[in-house]
Amino acid sequence: MFVLTVLLATLLAFVSFLYYLLHQRMNYWRYRGIPHDPPHFLAGNLKGLLKTRSFAEILLEIYQHHRGTGPFCGYYLFQRPAVLVLDRALIKNILIKDFHNFADRGLFHNERDDPLTGHLFRLDGSKWRGLRSKLTPTFSTGKMKFMFPTILKVADQLMNAVEKRLAVDACVWDWKDMMACFTTDVIGNCAFGIECNSLQDPNAEFRVMGRKIIGSRRHGALINAFINSFPNLARRLRMAIMPQDITDFFLRVVRQNVEYRERNCVHANDFMSILMDLNKGKHLKSENDQLRALSVSEMTAQAFVFFVAGFETSATTMAFALYELALQQDIQNRLRLEIEETIKQHNDDFTYECMEDMQYMKQVLAETQRKYPIAPNLMRQAANDYMVPGHPKYTIKKGMMVTIPTIGIHYDPDIYPEPDKFDPTRFTPNVVKQRESVDWLPFGDGPRNCIGTRFGMMQMRCGLVYLLRQYKFTTCEKTQIPIVYQKTFPLFPQGGIYLKVERV
Structure with a gap:
């Protein structure tokens, strides 16, 4: 009886201590007098996330509620006190001027047990810096010009796919899915040197895997909240977030690709070849180089993030652009006129330089990305305590997550x-x-902006040029007006984007 009493008392003391720590943590901003919304004890300020509200909706609501109250407001990323920046001068400091203190994103990554998380977007510190410097040449203007004909080849395949559907009088379909097939095939060719054939077969292996990446989760909401709230602890517990079948697929594809290229002495000016050079240590300057030769798992992680970032964000942005052009025919007609006039000025040849000269196309895509930011925020983590200039009351503590609400x-x-x-x-x-x-x-800003900006813009512009030269887009009964969004982290439309298409 005595032993049971001691055990119960110990358990009660432990639970009480844990409750005290959580209570202190969930009152962090109240104790410091920083504007914030009252948090839910477990969900923080993300109550309803993925069920009734998207992350974009939550961020926009917090931003609009506290805008003008100070350089930032507090909020709770589940049980993790975090900063939501309200002031543009502070955003500029974080992303550019004082980047050295905010270079890290502080996101979960576990290269040992979850190899696909060991990529450029999630890595921090010297690993990120070394990898960024080695991968940057992949996205130079010269490399973009080299990949341009490959994208045009896939754009021709897109035209064939549209014609096949029109031939059976299917003039209304989901253009988000069609654009995802296009970008999947582009990335497959430019990153892996593989013909994915998604436009011919929507159930092709790469397209199916793309859907799984967006829609599958390894854990439920509670475990995901724990990993996001305590990423360092989750890493020590050897946790993973990527579904195993996705990891196995990309490891297999990269291994087979590397073996084939080495066996047949294949070397192309694409992403995979640069990763293979890194795998062999060709880019190492000395034995003390911050970046050692990449393992196959590390190569796979970089190929994976190139695939994910390159196909879904660009596809959804293109679909949103077509949606707005269908709503506003005057803008669509003006853009189509610019396309035709610019190509005529380049001797009826759609070249890389011709694409660059289409100013109104750039404006249409920029406004699409303004109104529909697929990634609704940027994340950073403070390396050291940071007092906001001119606001001594506002201090961002070392290790604290900083959210810049793009939306x-x-x-x-x-x-x-x-x-x-x-x-x-x-x-x-x-x-x-x-x-x-x-x-x-x-695409972010400063030294940690999106490394693939040029590539993403190039494939979107090529796809739109080919489509708008041949087809007119209008709304139909299945078009959602206004757009309804999925309750996910990225800003995705619920149920796709259905538009009517007919030949010009």
Whole structure:
């Protein structure tokens, strides 16, 4: 009886101590007098996430509620006190001026037990810096020009796929899915040197895996909340977030690709060849180089993130652009006219330089990314305590997560009047010069901006040029007006984007 009493007392003391720690943690901002919304004890300020609200909706609500109260407000990333930045000057400091203190993202990664998380987007510190410097040449202008004909080849396949569907009088279909097939085939060719054939077969292996990456989760909401709240502890517990079948698929594809290229002495100017050079240590400058030769698992992680970031974000952005063009025929006609006139000026040849000369195309895509930021926020982690200049009360403590609400900035009426309106004239060169670079953040800003920006923009522009030269897009009965969004982290449309298409 005595032993049982002692055990119960010990358990009660432990639970009480744990409750005290959580109580202190969940009152962090109240004790410091920083504006914040009252948190849920377990979900923090993310109550309803993935069920009734998307992360974008939550961030926009917090931003709009606290905008103007100070340089940042507090919020709770589940049980993790975090900063949500409200002031554009502070955003510029974090991303550019004081980048050295905010270089890390602080996201979960576990290269040993979850190899696909060991990629450029999630890595921090010297691993990120070394890898970034080695991969940057992959996305130079010269490499883009080399990949341009490959993208055009896939764009021709896109035209064939559209014609086949029109031949059976199927003039209305989901253009988000069609664009995902296009970008999957582009990435398969440019990153892996593999013909994915998604446009011919929507159930091709790469396309099926792409759907799984977006829709599958290894754990339920509670375990995911724990991993995101305590990433270092989760790593020590050897936890993983990537479903095993996805990991196995990409490890197999990369291994087979490497074996084939080595056996047949294949070397191409693509992403896989650069990874193979890194695997052999060709880019190491000395024995003390921060980046040792990459293992096959590390190569796979980089190929994986190139695939994920390259196919889904670009596909969804293109679908959103077609949606807005279908709603506003005058914008669609103006863009089509620019396409034809620019190609005519280049001797009826659609070249890389011709694509670069299409200014209104750039504006349409920039406004699409402004109104529909697929990634609604940027994440950073403070390396050391940081006192906000001019605001001694506002200190970002070492190790604290910092959220920059891209969607809040993009929908701020002081920056973009009538933010719900789709207006490409917001991005004429003269207007852009009058704004700060941090007022438009689909690719981030500063030294840790998206490394694949050029590639993403190139494949989107090529796809739209080919489509708009041949087809007119209009809304139909199945078109959702307004768009309804999935309750996910990325800003994805619920149920796809259905549009009517007919030949010009």
